Amino acid sequence: MSESARDAILGRLDAGARPPEVPDGDFQVMAGRPGTVSERIERFRTAIEAANAEVHATTPAGWPAFLMARLNEWGIDRIAFGRESWAGRQLIGDRGEAANGLVPFEGAIEDFKETLFACDAGLTTTRGAIAETGSLILWSGPDEPRALSLVPPVHVALVRTGSIHATLHEAMTADRWRDGLPTNAVLVSGPSKTADIEQTLVYGVHGPRRLVVILLADVPGGDDGP
Amino acid sequence: MGDFGKNAEAALASAKLRGNLRRAMDGLMAKRGAQFADADEWSRLRALGTNVRRRSLARLPELLRKLEETCTANAIQVHWAETPAEANQVVLDILRRNGAETVVKGKSMVSEEMHLNGYLEENGVEILETDLGEYVIQLAGETPSHIIMPCIHKNRDEIAKLFEDKIEGAAYTEDPAELTEIARKALRRRFAEAGAGVTGVNFAVAETGTLCLVENEGNGRMSTTLPPVHIAVMGIEKVVESLEDVAPLLSLLTRSATGQGITTYVNMISSPRRADDRDGPREVHLILLDNGRSSIHADADLRPTLQCIRCGACMNHCPVYSRVGGHAYSSVYPGPIGKILMPQISGFACYGDLPGASSLCGACVDVCPVKVPITDILVQLRARLEKTKGLSLGSVAWTGWKIMHASPGLYRLVTRVLGLVGGLIPRCAPLLRAWTRVRAKPRFAPKSLHRLAREGGFDHE
Amino acid sequence: MAGRTYPAKPEAVYFFGTCLVDLFYPQAGLSGMKLLRREGLRVVFPKGQTCCGQPAYNNGRFADARAVARQQLRLFPKPIPVVLPSGSCAGMMRKHYPDLFAGTPDEAAARDISERVFELSEFLVHVLKADFTDLGAPVKVAWHGSCHSQREMGVREEPKTLLRGLANVELVELERERECCGFGGTFSVKEPAVSAAMVADKTADIGNTGAETVVSGDCGCLMNITGALEKQQSPVCGRHIAEFLWERTDG
CATH class of the missing domain: 3.40.50.11810 (Rossmann fold)
Structure with a gap:
C-alpha cells in the first residue's frame, strides 16, 4: 500500500504543471538587532521573565554552591541531572557523589522513570539561548536526556552568557545546526502553560510549572552575578 | 451540501456562544495586533514567509523525496498515504506491531482529517487527547471548533461541569488553574504508560530530516519523549526546504495564532533514540498524507491554498466565524481556511455551501501571514461549483442579468421601468424576503442617474 | 492609498456611476459629479454604462461577468481618470479586471482602465486636493x-x-x-x-x-x-x- 501510495502521490505531483521557480527570499529581516553581550543578556532576561521564568546570575565556577544553597528555598528535595554532562561532572566534583538531594540519571528511561517522576526538579545545560524570544536551546544526548527538562515540576537550566544569540535564525546559522542536529533539539521559552480555558493563562500543565534559569557569566560584558 | 445556513442560525440563537466567541476573538485579535505593531517588520517578514511557502510548493515533489531520504537516513520510518483510510491503517499496523493498546495524542488537525480517534477506538485502541483543549473536547464527545483553541466555544462553567461529571474524583471548580491541575493529574501517568504517542507536524525540514512541533503545554513533548513509539502525521504540503526556512514561519505562526513571540516549546525531532541515548522513542514514524493535496497542487488557481501554515488568524478575524463558531461549518477546518480547504479535500457534495458563506470582506486576507488569497480562491471555487450545476432558476436569472447589463439600451429601458413600478415588487418576492427579514425594502429612485446626468447638463457620450 | 502614485489634476474625468447608484441612489452619483465639476473638471458620463460586473464575478459567473464588463471597457477611450462613487466597484475594475480578461484580446484595455480607476474620495483628496467650506449645521x-x-x-x-x-x-x-x-x-x-x-x-x-x-x-x-x-x-x-x-x- 505504502509503495503504491508513494508512487501515486509523487506521480500526480510530477505530472502536474510545474509551478514557476521561486527565487530565495530576503532573510535580512530575520537578523534582528545583534547588540553587545550585555544587551543580549538583558533582552534574553526580559523576554524569558515575561514568560514567567526566574532568572539568576552567578559565575561558571560558583554555580554548584549557588544552586545547592537555594534548593531548600526553592522547595527542591531531589534534583535529577545527567551524570556525564559538563554540569553533572562539575556538580559531583564540587559537591561529591553522595550530596543530599542529587539524583543522577541512571540507565535508560525505562529503569529511571519512577525515580524521575518522584523528583522535584531536573537540571540541564543548554546549547545556548535566544535573546529576541527569551528561549533556551536544549540539545539532547546521552548526557542530557530529554525527560530531565520535561517530567519534574521544576526545570533548572544553566546558560552561559556567551552563548546567547540575538535571534533563532542567527543561532541556527552561526552554530551550523544543519550539520548535526541531535535526536531532539528543543527551544524552551518559559514554564509549561495553557490558555485553553477562556484564554486565562495558567502555568504548569504537562511540563514543568517553574523554570529557573541560572546565567553563568563566562564572557566579559555580562552580568557578574551576585 | 452541508447545513451551514441552518447550523449558523442555531448558533446565532445562543447568546452564550456568541458571548464566548466574541470575547475570545477580541482577545486574540488584540494580541496578534500587538505582535505586528511594526508595519515594516510585518510586511518584510510576511513577504519572506510567503516566499518560503511558495518556494516549498514550487519544489514539492523534490522536497518530499529529499525528506524521505533524510528521514530514512535518520532512522525515521516514512509512510505514504493517499487517503485518511490508508493513513489510519498505517497507524493501526504500527500500533499492532508494537503491541500498543493505549495512545497519547498531541493536538493534530491532520489526525482530525483522518478521524483517527474513532477509527482506533473501533479497533480496540484507547486514544487519549492530551492537549487541554482537545482533552475537554474528547470528554465532551465533540469535535474541535477552532484549529488552535479547540474548546474556544466553551466557557469555564461548562468545563467545570464536564470535569465534575467525567473525571473520577474531580470536585466542581470554575477556577482555570484548578481545572488545569485536575487535567494534569488525570493525564500525567498516562504519558508514562502509553504504548505510543501520536502528533502532528508543523514543519518538516527536507535538508535535515527534522520534524518541528510547536506547543505550550508540554503534552507534545511528553507524547514524543516517553512512549516507546512516536507516530507523526502530516499533510504533504508541510515540508520546507531548509532549517533556515523554519525561522520566519515559526515567528509568523506563533505571533499570528496566539500573539506569542514564540510558543513555550519548539520541538525539533530528528531521529528515534540512538544507541547511547537514555530516552526518547525507539521508533519514530512519519506518515505523509495526501488527501487531495496533490490534486490541489496541480491546479495553479487553487495551489496557494497549500501555503497555509494553520495559524487560525483567518478565523479569529472573520466576522462570520466570530459569530457562528466552528461547529456551524460541520467540517474539520472551520472559518475562512476551512471554506476553501474543505470543498477541495472533501468535495462539493459535502461542502459546496461553504464557499458561498462569505461576504468576501477580506479581513482574513489582511492578516494571513503567508498571503493565501482566500477571497480569490473562494470566488474561484464558486466558479467551479457553478460549472457543476445544470440549468436552474439561478442560471436563467444570471443569464437574464447578463443580457440586460451587456445591452445599454435594454438596461436603460429596464431601469426606467423599475424606477416607475419597482416599488410594487412584493416583500415576499425571491431574495427580497430574505432581505426584508431585518431590513426595510430598498426604494427604486424615480429618476435614474443616467437621467439626472443628462438633465444636469453633463456630457453624456 | 499609500503607495499609489496619483496623477496631476486633469481637465476632464469619466464618471462611472455604478448600477446600485443608478437605481437606488442617483443623488449620490449626481452629487459626486457636481463636486468634481465644481473643482473645475469636465465630467463625462458615458451613456453606455451599466454595471461593473461584480455581482456575477463574486458569484463565480466569470463568463457573465466578462460579458458585462466588456461592455464597460469600451466606454473610456480617452486617457483620463475614471472616477467611481464606490470603493467596491472601483476595486472590481482595478483589482479584478486584469485577471478577468487575462489571455483575452481585451487584456490590454482592462489593464489600461485598471490603472486609471479611482474611488471618489481618494480622487478628491489626492488628485484634486479638495478643501471644502462647510455651510451646514453642526x-x-x-x-x-x-x-x-x-x-x-x-x-x-x-x-x-x-x-x-x-x-x-x-x-x-x-x-x-x-x-x-x-x-x-x-x-x-x-x-x-x-x-x-x-x-x-x-x-x-x-x-x-x-x-x-x-x-x-x-x-x-x-x-x-x-x-x-x-x-x-x-x-x-x-x-x-x-x-x-x-x-x-x-x-
Missing part, C-alpha cells in the same frame, strides 16, 4: 468604510480626512470600524441569518456612538445599514459621502 456623524474600499482600493483615511475637514461636522469612530457590515452582495440573501447578525452589530455600534448620520462611500453597505436602521425605527439616517459633502458645501 452634526455628529459616524463613518463606515466598505471592505473593498479599504482592502482592494486601500482607501481608509481619505473619506475621514474629508469629513474632518468640515468645520461643523464631528466625526465619531465606530468601535469596530473595519468590520464588515454583512452586505457582501448576494451573501446578504444567501446567508440571511449571519448577514442579519452582522448588520445588527453594525447598527448597534453606530447607535452607541450617538451619531445622527452614518456616512459611507458604498451604496451596498448603505442600503444594508440604512435598511436595518429603518426597520429598527432608528432615528439615525444614512448618506453617501458624495451627497453628504455636496449638501453641506453647496452654496
Whole structure:
C-alpha cells in the first residue's frame, strides 16, 4: 500500500504543471538587532521573565554552591541531572557523589522513570539561548536526556552568557545546526502553560510549572552575578 | 451540501456562544495586533514567509523525496498515504506491531482529517487527547471548533461541569488553574504508560530530516519523549526546504495564532533514540498524507491554498466565524481556511455551501501571514461549483442579468421601468424576503442617474 | 492609498456611476459629479454604462461577468481618470479586471482602465486636493468604510480626512470600524441569518456612538445599514459621502 501510495502521490505531483521557480527570499529581516553581550543578556532576561521564568546570575565556577544553597528555598528535595554532562561532572566534583538531594540519571528511561517522576526538579545545560524570544536551546544526548527538562515540576537550566544569540535564525546559522542536529533539539521559552480555558493563562500543565534559569557569566560584558 | 445556513442560525440563537466567541476573538485579535505593531517588520517578514511557502510548493515533489531520504537516513520510518483510510491503517499496523493498546495524542488537525480517534477506538485502541483543549473536547464527545483553541466555544462553567461529571474524583471548580491541575493529574501517568504517542507536524525540514512541533503545554513533548513509539502525521504540503526556512514561519505562526513571540516549546525531532541515548522513542514514524493535496497542487488557481501554515488568524478575524463558531461549518477546518480547504479535500457534495458563506470582506486576507488569497480562491471555487450545476432558476436569472447589463439600451429601458413600478415588487418576492427579514425594502429612485446626468447638463457620450 | 502614485489634476474625468447608484441612489452619483465639476473638471458620463460586473464575478459567473464588463471597457477611450462613487466597484475594475480578461484580446484595455480607476474620495483628496467650506449645521456623524474600499482600493483615511475637514461636522469612530457590515452582495440573501447578525452589530455600534448620520462611500453597505436602521425605527439616517459633502458645501 505504502509503495503504491508513494508512487501515486509523487506521480500526480510530477505530472502536474510545474509551478514557476521561486527565487530565495530576503532573510535580512530575520537578523534582528545583534547588540553587545550585555544587551543580549538583558533582552534574553526580559523576554524569558515575561514568560514567567526566574532568572539568576552567578559565575561558571560558583554555580554548584549557588544552586545547592537555594534548593531548600526553592522547595527542591531531589534534583535529577545527567551524570556525564559538563554540569553533572562539575556538580559531583564540587559537591561529591553522595550530596543530599542529587539524583543522577541512571540507565535508560525505562529503569529511571519512577525515580524521575518522584523528583522535584531536573537540571540541564543548554546549547545556548535566544535573546529576541527569551528561549533556551536544549540539545539532547546521552548526557542530557530529554525527560530531565520535561517530567519534574521544576526545570533548572544553566546558560552561559556567551552563548546567547540575538535571534533563532542567527543561532541556527552561526552554530551550523544543519550539520548535526541531535535526536531532539528543543527551544524552551518559559514554564509549561495553557490558555485553553477562556484564554486565562495558567502555568504548569504537562511540563514543568517553574523554570529557573541560572546565567553563568563566562564572557566579559555580562552580568557578574551576585 | 452541508447545513451551514441552518447550523449558523442555531448558533446565532445562543447568546452564550456568541458571548464566548466574541470575547475570545477580541482577545486574540488584540494580541496578534500587538505582535505586528511594526508595519515594516510585518510586511518584510510576511513577504519572506510567503516566499518560503511558495518556494516549498514550487519544489514539492523534490522536497518530499529529499525528506524521505533524510528521514530514512535518520532512522525515521516514512509512510505514504493517499487517503485518511490508508493513513489510519498505517497507524493501526504500527500500533499492532508494537503491541500498543493505549495512545497519547498531541493536538493534530491532520489526525482530525483522518478521524483517527474513532477509527482506533473501533479497533480496540484507547486514544487519549492530551492537549487541554482537545482533552475537554474528547470528554465532551465533540469535535474541535477552532484549529488552535479547540474548546474556544466553551466557557469555564461548562468545563467545570464536564470535569465534575467525567473525571473520577474531580470536585466542581470554575477556577482555570484548578481545572488545569485536575487535567494534569488525570493525564500525567498516562504519558508514562502509553504504548505510543501520536502528533502532528508543523514543519518538516527536507535538508535535515527534522520534524518541528510547536506547543505550550508540554503534552507534545511528553507524547514524543516517553512512549516507546512516536507516530507523526502530516499533510504533504508541510515540508520546507531548509532549517533556515523554519525561522520566519515559526515567528509568523506563533505571533499570528496566539500573539506569542514564540510558543513555550519548539520541538525539533530528528531521529528515534540512538544507541547511547537514555530516552526518547525507539521508533519514530512519519506518515505523509495526501488527501487531495496533490490534486490541489496541480491546479495553479487553487495551489496557494497549500501555503497555509494553520495559524487560525483567518478565523479569529472573520466576522462570520466570530459569530457562528466552528461547529456551524460541520467540517474539520472551520472559518475562512476551512471554506476553501474543505470543498477541495472533501468535495462539493459535502461542502459546496461553504464557499458561498462569505461576504468576501477580506479581513482574513489582511492578516494571513503567508498571503493565501482566500477571497480569490473562494470566488474561484464558486466558479467551479457553478460549472457543476445544470440549468436552474439561478442560471436563467444570471443569464437574464447578463443580457440586460451587456445591452445599454435594454438596461436603460429596464431601469426606467423599475424606477416607475419597482416599488410594487412584493416583500415576499425571491431574495427580497430574505432581505426584508431585518431590513426595510430598498426604494427604486424615480429618476435614474443616467437621467439626472443628462438633465444636469453633463456630457453624456 | 499609500503607495499609489496619483496623477496631476486633469481637465476632464469619466464618471462611472455604478448600477446600485443608478437605481437606488442617483443623488449620490449626481452629487459626486457636481463636486468634481465644481473643482473645475469636465465630467463625462458615458451613456453606455451599466454595471461593473461584480455581482456575477463574486458569484463565480466569470463568463457573465466578462460579458458585462466588456461592455464597460469600451466606454473610456480617452486617457483620463475614471472616477467611481464606490470603493467596491472601483476595486472590481482595478483589482479584478486584469485577471478577468487575462489571455483575452481585451487584456490590454482592462489593464489600461485598471490603472486609471479611482474611488471618489481618494480622487478628491489626492488628485484634486479638495478643501471644502462647510455651510451646514453642526452634526455628529459616524463613518463606515466598505471592505473593498479599504482592502482592494486601500482607501481608509481619505473619506475621514474629508469629513474632518468640515468645520461643523464631528466625526465619531465606530468601535469596530473595519468590520464588515454583512452586505457582501448576494451573501446578504444567501446567508440571511449571519448577514442579519452582522448588520445588527453594525447598527448597534453606530447607535452607541450617538451619531445622527452614518456616512459611507458604498451604496451596498448603505442600503444594508440604512435598511436595518429603518426597520429598527432608528432615528439615525444614512448618506453617501458624495451627497453628504455636496449638501453641506453647496452654496
